[in-house]
Amino acid sequence: xxxxxxxxxxxxxxxxxRRHRCMGEETISIGDGRTRYADGGDPLRxxxxxxxxxxxxxxxxxxxxxxxxxxxxxxxxxxxEINGETFTHRVVGPYGHRLHYVIGGSxxxxxxxxxxxxxxxxxxxxxxxxxxxxxxxxxxxxxxGESDKPISGYDTGSVAARLKELTTTLGWNRxxxxxxxxxxxxxxxxxxxxxxxxRRLVLIDATVPGVVPSDAYAFAxxxxxxxxxxxxxxxxxxxxALVVGRERAFISWLFQSKSAxxxxxxxxxxxxxxxxxxxxxxWRAGVAYYRALFEDIAQNRAHxxxxxxxxxxxxxxxxxxxxxxxxxxxxxxxxxTGRVIQNCGHYIPEEAPEFLSDLLLDFxx
Numbered sequence: 130x131x132x133x134x135x136x137x138x139x140x141x142x143x144x145x146x147r148r149h150r151c152m153g154e155e156t157i158s159i160g161d162g163r164t165r166y167a168d169g170g171d172p173l174r175x176x177x178x179x180x181x182x183x184x185x186x187x188x189x190x191x192x193x194x195x196x197x198x199x200x201x202x203x204x205x206x207x208x209x210e211i212n213g214e215t216f217t218h219r220v221v222g223p224y225g226h227r228l229h230y231v232i233g234g235s236x237x238x239x240x241x242x243x244x245x246x247x248x249x250x251x252x253x254x255x256x257x258x259x260x261x262x263x264x265x266x267x268x269x270x271x272x273x274g275e276s277d278k279p280i281s282g283y284d285t286g287s288v289a290a291r292l293k294e295l296t297t298t299l300g301w302n303r304x305x306x307x308x309x310x311x312x313x314x315x316x317x318x319x320x321x322x323x324x325x326x327x328r329r330l331v332l333i334d335a336t337v338p339g340v341v342p343s344d345a346y347a348f349a350x351x352x353x354x355x356x357x358x359x360x361x362x363x364x365x366x367x368x369x370a371l372v373v374g375r376e377r378a379f380i381s382w383l384f385q386s387k388s389a390x391x392x393x394x395x396x397x398x399x400x401x402x403x404x405x406x407x408x409x410x411x412w413r414a415g416v417a418y419y420r421a422l423f424e425d426i427a428q429n430r431a432h433x434x435x436x437x438x439x440x441x442x443x444x445x446x447x448x449x450x451x452x453x454x455x456x457x458x459x460x461x462x463x464x465x466t467g468r469v470i471q472n473c474g475h476y477i478p479e480e481a482p483e484f485l486s487d488l489l490l491d492f493x494x
């Protein structure tokens with residue numbers, strides 16, 4: 130009997146060569162693993178086939194890289210390289226709750242957690258610089274990037290528990306956690322809930338709900354371009370009604386308004402993020418993090434009764450949150466180092482990847 134995967138592969142001209150199980154998840158290898166792209170495109174981008182979203186296709190698209198050539202799509206499961214470092218796309222977890230991550234390097238483990246409306250791809254310029262000394266995993270949190278988009282479970286306490294399951298599956302007992310934007314929101318309850326698992330915590334340019342002073346959300350000229358979408362995204366139904374089908378305009382506006390150097394997020398990166406958040410359910414899942422903010426606030430105020438002992442590096446862009454990051458974390462943690470990156474806005478992993486990597490290599494040593 131032909132399986133749905135094999136039928137789908139045959140129907141669309143894909144050559145499914147082999148399957149194997151790795152760390153509890155199924156990886157489906159398709160085509161020539163060493164194919165080079167004629168268009169010179171970024172080999173780390175996950176290029177989806179133009180097919181309806183379905184269970185079988187999701188199994189393929191989360192673990193493979195697609196290439197369009199003469200109107201047909203050929204999938205490959207090659208291990209992409211950046212600056213000589215090899216990284217592998219993987220998925221783990223049951224259907225409906227799968228997490229997509231990219232792994233490479235060797236050494237002590239580091240977990241990189243991105244924010245919204247981005248994905249693991251935001252770390253693409255940082256990963257090879259860290260991979261020379263560390264085992265690097267860049268994960269798409271639930272609902273973001275290539276990970277599945279469940280209906281519920283977007284409060285940061287629940288998401289922290291999901292990421293802890295991932296690190297347990299990876300066999301990590303202790304590791305470094307680096308989070309940007311929503312990844313920063315998740316990082317605080319992660320360290321508060323699993324203090325023995327986190328060796329060092331790096332939080333990058335995001336206001337942690339329930340920890341940040343309330344005036345960070347003030348309706349003021351200097352803040353409105355940074356925080357207006359918190360209120361909009363937290364509304365029921367309206368964001369989906371107004372934005373779905375117009376994702377590019379919304380996402381590009383955010384990048385333009387919150388970057389000191391908007392050119393750092395180039396057209397290829399914008400295309401990747403628009404692709405991620407244009408699939409069915411993606412916008413609903415992304416804004417679900419904002420709809421859970423009041424739950425996050427209550428959880429984090431409870432966490433604040435026990436101060437964090439883990440060493441923390443709090444980083445802000447001078448055109449982003451700046452030294453507010455350090456001030457915020459000193460209210461709940463004992464060992465906090467603050468850094469402000471000059472000529473940089475909110476999107477630090479892409480605006481200042483080399484400078485950020487130097488900070489991380491020094492702090493995580």
